[in-house]
Amino acid sequence: MTTLSQISTPALILDLDRVETNLRRMQDRATSLGVELRPHIKTHKCLEIAQMQRDLGCSGLTVSTLYEARVFSERGFDDLTWAFPVILNRLEEALQLAHGVDLGLLVDSKEAVAALEETREPLRVWIKVDSGYHRAGVDPESPLARELAERLRDSTTLRFAGLLTHAGHAYNTRSMKELAAVAEQERSTLVNLAELLRSSGIGVPAVSVGSTPTMSVVEDLGGVDEMRPGNYVFFDLMQARLGSCSIDDCAVTVLASVVSSQPGAGHCVIDAGALALSKDGLPKVDDGTSFGEVLDAGLPGPPIDATRVRSLSQEHGILDRALEVGRRVRVLPVHSCLTAACFDEYVVVRGDRVLDRWKIWRGR
């Protein structure tokens, strides 16, 4: 039996007990809220985890890239939403994929609808709506929202899939009350627009919402058909700070070891840098940015004397405390999606026992 202490550093450790709990809890939430769960696999990029999500009853998957769509469709996941505004120079590739699987595409512009129309293919098309994040998506109160819906309704080839949003501004909230308000805004913006369109004779087949923070706290999804959270499979420091989870729900950590610790320096260096943790930091923690919390290398527990990763270069991580050279630690990442995308595989464990290694499909 291989144990964690035999694994070389750096390595990405996946706590299977926690993943199972996280997956089950979100599926149960979706079921009890009366919606389908279509998890976003950009967080894990892992076939084994997608299979677990399917076994628990998810309706299909959400992907962020055509690469993910191709990898997962080639292995039997045949109901996918590419939750990114369609890239016009890759339509040909999307069309080829859409012949083999049920592939939902997103549009939020006239240019994109026109390009999809020109293909003369029966593509399934969602309208991406801005529910307050103001990144992408049509303004629900603008004439554009209605115009795109009318064009999809009137298309002889395209199939209007419905309205879709991602309340990314949930990540800027500072209290559970604010977060709950964003969750309700996400729901009501979409449901109100759907009702408006329906009242003027435009059939809206479905309403899709979702981010891990909003879906972790929302208590009413009336009028919504599906949710698309992704990060909940692992959670991370950012999610714990937002209130989506507790620290004990976080399911991936970076196993690392101390490689340099100078007498009197007050810091040390680990072998997990920006290419292991990503440079996503939690801003303004006490006196600086945190790039991760440092836990004991054994069973996940509380941080070692509140030690954190205070800065990162390509392969070096700097801890704000001196630990001895050779000591093994686990770093709880700030943003598990970007951290997972740094590695080729998960080392899958239950407690201290290594069960397997699962590939991370991190191509582009």
Place this chain on the structure above:
Amino acid sequence: MTTLSQISTPALILDLDRVETNLRRMQDRATSLGVELRPHIKTHKCLEIAQMQRDLGCSGLTVSTLYEARVFSERGFDDLTWAFPVILNRLEEALQLAHGVDLGLLVDSKEAVAALEETREPLRVWIKVDSGYHRAGVDPESPLARELAERLRDSTTLRFAGLLTHAGHAYNTRSMKELAAVAEQERSTLVNLAELLRSSGIGVPAVSVGSTPTMSVVEDLGGVDEMRPGNYVFFDLMQARLGSCSIDDCAVTVLASVVSSQPGAGHCVIDAGALALSKDGLPKVDDGTSFGEVLDAGLPGPPIDATRVRSLSQEHGILDRALEVGRRVRVLPVHSCLTAACFDEYVVVRGDRVLDRWKIWRGR
């Protein structure tokens, strides 16, 4: 003939003319300064570029990980320095590599020297010295520096390679004068320590220094034997700001396209996010952080109306100006090392003409 306009987005574009110029210029600098060049390949992770560096006369290569050491050694690069404090739990792996190639290892602690001694192998060992960056490396004025050197001198198996440093604090300088001062500090700290050790009977075979900023401006490397810059192959916005290069020397860009642009929004979204550009930002540019400058998609030229990438999420990049959906742009990255590590391959071009695709060995 394939041209850039036929390449799908996002893609990492390598301007071969510029790479050739950058490589030649640094090799010429090394030669005229009387030192060997041992380029750090963590920037490009690319066999074709390493071959160009060898053809120009570099003495060997510097790597940041054992993965890089393995990949490059298996393809005939047999003189490598692993410029990272040796990871004690991976000594076995390092030993196996050292049987096939001349592999230099770094130490800056008693623990590491003791572990290397225990192997009873004739490993070549550098002492990593802190020349002012205060990340890793022994304090040159501490008793530890002398103690490690004595232990290496007295070892019956280990071979003392010399003193090595990386003046990473060059990245914190704010003027050419400050940068030049760091370059001289990097040199003099190491040369002075070497002389001190030699004067007390400890042979110091070599002195190795280097970062791209310091090696781009240094005018005297008296007493130094080799330099190890890496980033100079590509340069980037950070290097241009420091004064290591001009914008016109920057040799990699991310080809991207606009996927969302809402009426009246004042911004747009491109298909290059944190997993294409990395989250390394240039802080405090005017009124915010820049994650890249946005150029025309054709031949590299000046930024489009001073447009920049103002924020990033996993697959989305937000520009601070509205461009039309479908428009293709090239983004000049802030940190080319981390950007290259996001991709599987370079699309190699001369001007607008696509010549080849080169693999990026970005494993761990």
